[in-house]
Amino acid sequence: MQINGISAIVTGAASGLGAATAQALLDGGARVVGIDLAAGWERAGQPPAGLTPISGDVREPDDVAAAVAAATEAGPLRMAVNCAGIVAGARILSRKGVHDLEAFSRVITINLIGTFNVLRLAAEGIAATEPYDDAGSRGLIVNTASVAAFDGQIGQIAYAASKGGVAAMTLPAARDLAQYGIRVMTIAPGVLDTPMMAAVTDEFREALVANVPFPARFGRPDEYAALVASIAAQDYLNGEVIRLDGALRMPPR
Numbered sequence: 084m085q086i087n088g089i090s091a092i093v094t095g096a097a098s099g100l101g102a103a104t105a106q107a108l109l110d111g112g113a114r115v116v117g118i119d120l121a122a123g124w125e126r127a128g129q130p131p132a133g134l135t136p137i138s139g140d141v142r143e144p145d146d147v148a149a150a151v152a153a154a155t156e157a158g159p160l161r162m163a164v165n166c167a168g169i170v171a172g173a174r175i176l177s178r179k180g181v182h183d184l185e186a187f188s189r190v191i192t193i194n195l196i197g198t199f200n201v202l203r204l205a206a207e208g209i210a211a212t213e214p215y216d217d218a219g220s221r222g223l224i225v226n227t228a229s230v231a232a233f234d235g236q237i238g239q240i241a242y243a244a245s246k247g248g249v250a251a252m253t254l255p256a257a258r259d260l261a262q263y264g265i266r267v268m269t270i271a272p273g274v275l276d277t278p279m280m281a282a283v284t285d286e287f288r289e290a291l292v293a294n295v296p297f298p299a300r301f302g303r304p305d306e307y308a309a310l311v312a313s314i315a316a317q318d319y320l321n322g323e324v325i326r327l328d329g330a331l332r333m334p335p336r
Contacts, residue, residue, distance in 0.1 A: 089158060091162035093164045094201055095168065097117065099279065100277060100308070101167065105117050108164075108308075108312070114154070115134050116134075118146065118147070135157065137149060137150045141197030141200055144200060148204055151207070160211075161223065163202070163206075163224045163225070168194045170242055173238060195244075198226050198227075202252070206224065206263070220264045220266075221263060224260075225267075225268050225311050226253065228246040229242070230332075231333065236333050253267055268323060268324075268325070272327045273327065274291045274301050276304070295328070295330070296329060
């Protein structure tokens with residue numbers, strides 16, 4: 084699929100992976116609608132030229148529908164990239180007590196249900212377009228899981244469950260949407276240098292990098308964005324989860 088001339092939706096577009104992906108798609112000639120919370124856009128400042136920013140919550144059907152409508156108006160909607168998500172840490176049982184159910188539910192609702200909400204509504208918009216090739220191809224949806232989906236650490240029960248759900252959705256989603264010519268892929272990043280990592284201590288950052296075989300460093304958001312573009316270019320990639328992690332396998336803690 085050619086990126087030039089298409090319309091795309093990117094969630095979490097004000098920072099981190101979403102911002103890098105939105106920029107890469109813009110650079111490739113796409114028209115991009117970015118969704119993020121109002122506070123995220125305020126922190127980000129002026130959005131890049133060509134990006135249509137929408138203040139919204141991926142959990143809210145009306146907010147996502149507004150983004151789909153804006154993207155559809157801008158051109159043929161061919162892509163949606165789900166980057167919005169949160170991280171939270173707590174053990175099932177600890178000295179502080181039992182894991183808070185509301186906190187667990189919030190992570191699941193944003194990371195998993197929010198991803199599905201965008202997936203379903205973007206798929207409807209993409210399915211309404213004309214195919215761009217003789218195979219009946221219409222577009223691509225890329226979701227973001229995490230290596231925590233497979234190597235969840237102590238205290239990551241909510242995050243690992245949410246990202247495990249995203250990974251598990253990949254194949255059935257690809258099968259469901261095959262009749263409409265829509266591919267579904269998932270990227271499972273390892274330790275990437277995003278705003279989520281900015282809050283941790285240098286000692287913790289060094290410990291994370293020490294577990295990465297090669298290259299022994301944090302991944303970069305632009306590397307995630309480049310993988311999104313590569314997936315778009317390879318029409319035979321479908322229904323798969325790709326780890327972007329430098330061969331990292333997370334230890335228990």
